[in-house]
Amino acid sequence: MAAQTQVILASTASDAFSKLGQTGEALLVFFGVGLIIFVAAGRATGRLHRPLTIVVLLGPALILLAVGLVIPAIRTIYLSFYSDDSTVFLGGKNYGWAFTNGSAQQALLNTLLWILIAPVVATALGLLLAVLVDRIKFQAVYKSLIFMPMAISFVGASIIWKFVYDYRAPGQPQTGLLSQVVIDLGWSNPPNWILSHPLNNFLLMVIMIWSQTGFAMVVLSAAIKAIPDDIIDAAKVDGARGLAMAFRITFPMIRSTLIVVLTTVMIITLKLFDIIRTMTGGNFGTEVLANDMYSQTFVNFDTGKGSALAVILFAGVLPLVAYNIVLLRRERQIR
Template identity: 75%
Template sequence: MWADALTKFGNAAGAIVVFVAVLLLIFFAAGRATGRISKPLAVGIFLGPAVLLLLIGLVVPAVRTIYLSFFNDDSSHFLGGKNYGWAFTASDIHQVLLNTLLWIVVAPVAATALGLVLALLVDRLKRQALYKSLIFMPMAISFVGASIIWKFVYNYRESSQPQIGLLSQICIWLGWRNPPNWILSHPLNNFLLMVIMVWVQTGFAMVVLSAAIKAIPDEITEAAVLDGARGWRLFQHVTIPMIRNTLVVVLTTVMITTLKLFDIIRTMTGGNFGTQVLANEMYSQSFVQFNVGRGSALAVILFVAVLPLVGYNIVQLRRERATR
């Protein structure tokens, strides 16, 4: 046992030593190069590994997924666009697309709005760093961990039995004698699952928006106050316009995260009870039903849906940098 462990450790250590030696040799060769070849060689050495990893980890899998999306379940027969036709015409997929649309509209707006409210409130408190840390803390938890936490909150038992679920117990305390099984109640269960996403992402929205609000020049705020702007008018006509770009970036970032939603659905319901979304359906088609063609088609649809949000986010970030 110990001999096998030492052998594996020696092999790993030897591989690391060889890797470091190769890097040192390459850097030594680049440092000794002179003339016209020195700059292209340096660029190739530093960018080459990144480009290679990008090709292996992103470009090649993306091309392969697009290719497989035009074939049947075992990739033995070419189907053309039939998998995409199935994705947009099958009745069971309509519910999946509707749930996904509901998620990317409700959850990002709720998380961004709540983050903005908390940013405004916490910035007026003493020891704001402490409160921000507590609100931001869910961001340190994985979606799987957050789902397990909220699984206890939504846990259901008969009202005659001791309650484990916090939500059911609160409802009983308030006089609701027979609260429902929250996760089985459709469409309420979709909104209850969105609460998990909002709980995790609100801290991110609060921190970014708080920084944007603090970056507003004092001269602008003071001039608006002298002109009679107070409270809501100051917020509506000064704060919001000044942080509009940051607000859009936060909203689209949370939208991208929500569109790729998988962990919460997989952990809480497995896509059952009317809670299925696009990313989890892609996983189910590919690795549960072993239909690689349909799973690849859903992956391509998800990829295409994310692209406009990513592009818009990049444009907004560049505009914000330009204004600075």
């Protein structure tokens, strides 16, 4: 048994070193070609100088973009029209499955629910905190504490909240903070939070909101501080106070930033994977599009259905990215 284990370990180590060597060779080739191009561009003069400079500056980025994004995207779209082993052309059957299968429909509906709730709540809380924290002393300390969850990965945040939602049967010592709190408030038999559908979806959204509120607060706080003092002083002279100041001056002045924050959090939410995978694995009615895509591709080994879900996910993200780009261009033109 020990000898067999040693053979397996030796084989694994050999494969690892082989792959590491191949990766090193590829990097050396890439940097070697880049170095040759840089040297050639540095020595070029006359008409060749400008074209070579453009190639040097844009060439590596375009190559990496093509290899890392464009080619995989085209291949994913191609595979979405084929069977699980990519040998039989199915046309649009994988997309039909995505919109008619019960589990896939659940994932789509849950994803839509996440998009409609989590980004709006996170952005609203961030805006509220931005307005409140800017009016107190030592605001940098409070902002750092609120922003801190943003520095934690979604997996780490999920593990933290897993202890909050932990459930023990009545009569046993409760290790879950939420269960203990509701028991102290008089609820003698709280439910198993993560198993309770549809409540579990909203509890998982709390993790996303907790993580993204700090980001929204910091960006919106910067936007509020960028409002010219002359506008604020003029509004105060005209009698604007409190909510009138907020709705008539502050919010309209930071409208574009507010939309950018909202759409950015929407994109993050649409690609949601880590929280679901860590907390439930997509079980108990919590499946979302990104996790279902992973499960179909790497658990069920059905590249056709997984690719179709990936294309649907890409189609959902694309309009949000395009809208952000258009909005930023308008802002630059105004300035």
